[in-house]
Amino acid sequence: MQETDRSPKKYTPMQAKAKAENFCAFQERAQQEVRDKLYSWGLHKNDVEATISQLIEDNFLNEERFARAYARGKFKMKGWGRIKIKQGLKIKQISAPLIRIAMEEIDSQEYFATLESLIHKKESLLREADDFKRKHKLFQYAIGRGYESNLIAEVMDSRSE
Template sequence: MNKKDLTQKEIEYKIQNYCSYQERCHSEVYNKLKEFKIEEQMINEILSNLITQNYLNESRFSKLFSKSKFNIKNWGRIRIKNELRKRNISSYNIKLGLEEINEFDYKKKLDQIFKKKLSTLVGVKNDLKKQKILNYLKHRGWENNLIYEKINKI
């Protein structure tokens, strides 16, 4: 069956399954609905139904996204914030998501990542070691002041 031949109910059912499988943001679901080549009005109706039925919830997405990227991918707040912005999440929900990260756990995670990266740089000159750690942690979205606190102790 072609995506174009589906009724609104069938599309809605498929999108409900899509949202049930993994937490999704509005823009991901919108893009998925665009693949069905349906009118904008139908897309908006389906999105509205998904929000009403609690399949789509921006604050829930933001909180889960922040927690998982911090815990699993070792991302810092800057990277998480930028990735949420890319997904058109509101500033309010970005703030809610970032509040899910405990300050103590945040610094503890930075310490773990720092030590792990430092252990891979045995035999490297100090200046190069500092530069590599700085680049590594900045790429992962950690704040400069926290990175420099760690680097200055080498």
């Protein structure tokens, strides 16, 4: 039985730049994602930083555009709350000013409506008879989705009236 080599293929800086352009053109990327990918392709620090600079110059890489797209996508597609989105952006090493700009992508009324819908949908799936436990489970679910506790309490209070 023949054993295959599992080490990733190494690229020249020119080949890596072309691959990175395709990588960035496919979807918005954070600088750190691209940097990690370039290192995995065998490039050294100077080549990586030069490639990143070129990608920014050619507008393949834009941190603000990435942050806005990330916030919009995670909220609209996955129903994440602001807290979870901020954490995700921090993990991607996005700066605090860009995180604030990205949060502007989320409409407050739509945000509240999404939270209400999320809680309503989860409530219909719960089989808990005890009202206190039921509310606790709903609260924990919404917290896990990244919503603020004061908004969750507001939605829960409006449902019990």
